Amino acid sequence: MINKKVCMLGEFAVGKTSLVVQYVARMFSEKYHTTLGVRVDKKKINVADQDMQLILWDIHGKDRFTTIHETYLRGMSGYLLVVDGTRPETLETARSLKAQAEKTVGPVPFILMLNKIDLAVSWAIPDEEISSLKKKSWPIIRTSAKTGEGVEEAFTALAIQMIKK
């Protein structure tokens, strides 16, 4: 069995934990729980005829006052950058987190999850912004932890990338 450590990175309240819960347990709760430290979860999948186990490190959200412990990132095979589509500033945090991750573990596969697409009315990230990121070859998947849309796809995409690497 191949185990891969995958970290969920993003600003707080972008929906990292909800995405993990949706992915692992197919559940969603409107209640918000802030994650302190790390929450570890796992998911067994089969990608390209390969059994695989994703050990999901749901790391607490980053903000101006807190930093991510680098040690949490060590040994990860890939990560998911989570951005709240209704809060444009979270994209900035994602950028800085990506930089931190690359500094710590080098260039490992990642997926940018543009979360909360169910909240289309409040969507605040302009499409140009997204297009520019795409131009930089950032893999971007729009997700909704609430509806589950794009969640499985995002994790699977990351898994495929990790296998290819």
Add this chain to the structure above:
Amino acid sequence: MNNISGRPSDHSGLKPGRPPSKEAYKTLRELIVGSDIADIKRIHARMKDPERRAEDISQVLPEAVILQTRQDNRMVPALRSTVEQIIQLSVKRDPKPLVDALFPIIGPAIRKSVAEAFRQMMQSLNTTLEYSTSLKGLKWRLQALRTGKPFAEVVLLNTFLYRVEQIFLIHRETGLLLNHAVAEGIAVQDGDMVSGMLTAINDFVRDSFTPRKTDALTIVRVGETTVVVEEGPHAYLAGVVRGNPPVRLRLCFQEVLEGIHLEFGRELIQFDGDTAPFETAATHLAPCLLTQLKPRTRKTSPLMWIILLGILGFSIFWATGWIRDQMRWSAYLDRLRSEPGIVITSAEKRAGKFRVSGLRDPLSTDPDTLISEAGLDKDRVTGHWERFYAMQPSFILGRAKHLTRPPSSMTLTLKNDILVARGTAPITWITRNRPILSTLPGISSYDDTQLVPLYTDAMILEKARLQLQPPASVTLDVKNGNLTVAGRAPHQWILNLKSTGARIAGVNTVQSEQLIDMDKQEMDEIGQVLKQTAIGFSQGITLAGPDDTATLNKVADLIRRLQILAPLFKLTPQIKIMGHTDMAGSDDINHRLRQARAKKVRSILVEKGVSPSILRVPDMKNQEADYMKKVKTILLTGRRVTFEVNLLQKR
């Protein structure tokens, strides 16, 4: 060499300012190394020749392996993968040699494995049983109910000083689980998540609280559970321990980590998430699943004391009863053994009941009566007795008495196997029991000659009748053995009675006072009749008339009868025939006439068969006057003949 070449030496003997020639070096080498040059060359050649090197190493390889194995265990992990590959290759090419090699051990190995599994099951069952029924067990069940923990966990908590429940081998960098060892009967959490969280916590603690990044979390304690963490360069071990982890656990972890790093060093460095290479690491982890049971503290509760005392009291009570029963039982058996006519063949005690079997003479003491005497409960003793005849003299005598019921007037004794009867006994008893006693087992003969038989009056009477043949005129009577004879009987019969009467069996005395002798009476009557008889004469010697002839015939009959009777009494009759005359005539004539008349009667009597010897005719000359005086009142006439009877003793 560069130094040598770079720095000219004053002592080299070479000219300064010029580089030394090859020759010079050679000379110098020879000076320094001298004769060793050849050796060095040879060593060089040897080192370069792989064949020779292999040869050299082959010489020391076995010793080297032995030496290394003694020093530490590095050889085993070093050779392990090679050996495994060899085995795999061997199996792939031809599995038969390996199958053949394993064949002798595979059976015992399976048996051992099964036995071990059973042992563990039994141990677990024992513990569960022990604690599920005891007071302690109840207490723990309450504890389990109160705390909501499973009972098994509560038992573990209370019985183990410590127990290493799980060991996680975790890749240090990724926090991914490489292997996981779990003790028997432990509920397993998800190892992957646990190892992830542990790593996260470790990272968090290290990052947050320690300035040095080399420091690490070594222990996490939550309630009864301690997580002991031992780090290695690429992997670390986390052991979940119930209770207080011992010091040697850390040593064990260190040794295991060393071994794992040695064996899986490359795999750890190149780890990319594939845990397959670490599957064999479980064998390293298993020895660290240590367990130490709590020493049992024997703090006995008061209840236990009471129970113990109760048991002790009961035991003493029971033992006392048991000993008492045993003593009584053996006393009873001794008593039975000493009892004549009883032979014990077997005696046993089973399930609290006593059982004795043997032989018993019917005359011996009843064993049941001895049970109460011995103090035993009759219901608990069962006796099985076969009848037999004891041959002790007392039993032979007893049996004889039991069979014949002898009267108290007699005794039975046994001497030299001869049974002797003495005293008196009814004849019926004697005759009835003679055959019984003569054939009694255990005696050679029966002697009842000294036994006097007793008869009943009726029997005596019967016997008397038979023996005496009494005439009809005689009555016999017996009372208390006394025979009374009454009536009239012939003299001869009376004589016989007198001679034999007392000899009749059972007759004590014979009383015959009331017995009349018929013959004597007749004899006396004849005497009387004759005395009063007178034969009348007319004139002379002529009988007076036919009556007188008849009377004379009768007299003749009487005298003949008397002749028969008197001898019976040893008497001889003497009949005096006396002639009488009337007053007329002269005395002389009368005298002659008297004589003639008497003689006349005499001759007639003789004619009639009377013995002449008993007939006497006395001279009536002188006696007549006296006689006349006597008879004149009776006889009116004097012409007659009278008789006088005398019975004389026979000489």
